[in-house]
Amino acid sequence: MQKYGGTSVGDADRIRAVADHVARTKKQGDDVVVVVSAMGKTTDSLIRLADDVSKIQPGRELDMLLTAGERISMALLCMALAELGVKATSFTGSQAGIITDSTHTKARIIEIKGDRLKETIKEGSVPVVAGFQGVSLEKDVTTLGRGGSDTTAVALATALGAQACEIYTDVSGVFTADPRVEPNARKLHKISFEEMLEIAASGGKVLALRSVEFARRHKVALHVRSSFTWESGTWIVEEEKGMEEAIVSAVTHDTSEAKITVTKVPDRPGIAAGLFRALADEAINVDMIVQNTSRDGNTDISFTVPKADLDTAVKVAKQVIPTIGGTEVLADPDVARVSLVGAGMRTHPGVTARTFETLASHDINIEMISTSSIRISCMVRAGVVEEAVRALHEEFELS
């Protein structure tokens, strides 16, 4: 299974380069199934076109619109393969048998009917499947939402029993930190699904969380690599005994969230629930939550939300204050999060302490903290987050 992202099929030259690589894989004797995204910024420009036409965009029609993109890239790739003498057949999500629920713009895969693809492989043809799209039981076209093409690839790899799922993109793998921030960042050779999940959740943009989770659940080994250099990338696999367990595998950062604080909330059971239920009802994803020590029976509750949802979240919080109590709602978009991820943390205590000491020695104030068994995240001022990444990268000797 090979999946090519938007930049990998960004223009005619790129499509021919991908065809060349697919042809070589095929000639090595491996059966291969290809999943493609829409070319470059096609999806973005279709969305802009929709915005120009109408403010009301029914999900069914938005899905119909956006699925035009993969149709173009997959047909072109099949033509490029034909020129190289490799038989190839394109499939829409519907033709590939990717059956989803009816939640337009973020459908979930219910079932994969792989018959037509299997038959195509048996005939010696390379199936080229549109990523990101499926068909509902009502025979309407659906899309899988952000990172949907990765999900398509992983789901097809599962259904067809593929040996591995190669995700080709414009970076050469998963790094110990964002190389634009930390020039000494090193490419990871192999990491576990759990680490990759934490990296994806804490700001690493290489793979969408959902596709990693899908791969973990179905034990499909992922190989993230570059379609520009074709060098070996990062393998994402099940945690093995004897697998080298770095204490810290990567330092990630994320500037996409904002902080909201509700002050002087009564410290009573059910109060926080009232607030976060109201936010959930507006489909706002709350990430970190911190509640200060109670003083005079009141407490401050801080939480983070995506910056895009900040205004709505503030409005919701202000609406519930009369019900739950509280004085003020403070919005702070000027924050960023730095995280350490590593499966070795489970067995090496003291990482948290070293993290705090390192940040303190750089005069970086920690405003919020959240941890999992293999991750530590600290919210800091946005202006110092890159310094924090570099300091932690050095402290944990990731170069």
Add this chain to the structure above:
Amino acid sequence: MQKYGGTSVGDADRIRAVADHVARTKKQGDDVVVVVSAMGKTTDSLIRLADDVSKIQPGRELDMLLTAGERISMALLCMALAELGVKATSFTGSQAGIITDSTHTKARIIEIKGDRLKETIKEGSVPVVAGFQGVSLEKDVTTLGRGGSDTTAVALATALGAQACEIYTDVSGVFTADPRVEPNARKLHKISFEEMLEIAASGGKVLALRSVEFARRHKVALHVRSSFTWESGTWIVEEEKGMEEAIVSAVTHDTSEAKITVTKVPDRPGIAAGLFRALADEAINVDMIVQNTSRDGNTDISFTVPKADLDTAVKVAKQVIPTIGGTEVLADPDVARVSLVGAGMRTHPGVTARTFETLASHDINIEMISTSSIRISCMVRAGVVEEAVRALHEEFELS
């Protein structure tokens, strides 16, 4: 049934204007089904993209590629209708039940399963159907070839029993001559299918021949009109008794063909057959054919082919000369055809004579002639064809 061509949905503003017109039709109480083409030059730029990627373009993949265009325009139109409070649902050719044979890039419609469209109409929603496309019995995406969207509209109008089929385009109807050549050309209010067929076949570009033939066979009244001015256009209907039968309805011209002459071919049965069979085998459409009077048992055969096929046709003719006999193959791209079309010709002799006299009085030489019961076509030098159009337009008082 309303069909909107590429220029009618060329940009966001045009799409909103079309939505507005559809909404007004719907609010008048009429059920309406809409067929759309791809926006503006979308199809052309997809073809260019394919040419950039590969010289080998399997028909199945070309169809997959080109059908992306209507997907975009129909989804956008549905959004624009939603904003006007009109429920609308887009349908691909496949979803609309347009079943075709498997001849990719020029499929023929076998059957229309209108159930899903009828259900949508019953639910009060406006079906917006992708023109130009269908699905084969093997569940592959097909396209109907040039003018395919008109064919879709006419076929759906037939299947759904529509009152009329309105074809919206960038001209306001069918004219007595091309207004760019003859400024006094007049819009025709009503013409018969037969006349429209002859006009389409002899260079009138408003409607594709195939869709007119389909409409004639199924007796679907067509109304060709402008989506820019929305004024009433030209009705194309069955010939009625009492219908005003103009001797000449229109003067058309066509500069898309070239002339080939094979000299000194033996004047024996089977010789012409050998030549034209060879051309047919290369799928070259031969239009006019003229054979000169025999001299010494030999004759010159002249015929016209589309300019795009000229080189191939010359090659084919040279290849058959050793078999059929003949001396030279002369290619002449510098010709053009002027035609007179009118149902009244059947009952008014003398039109041919008047045509020849008119051209002669302008010193225009006629190189080939062909006629049907309601058409006279003359091949002339390309440089004088516009003068010929104006002369005949005046002679037959079409202004």
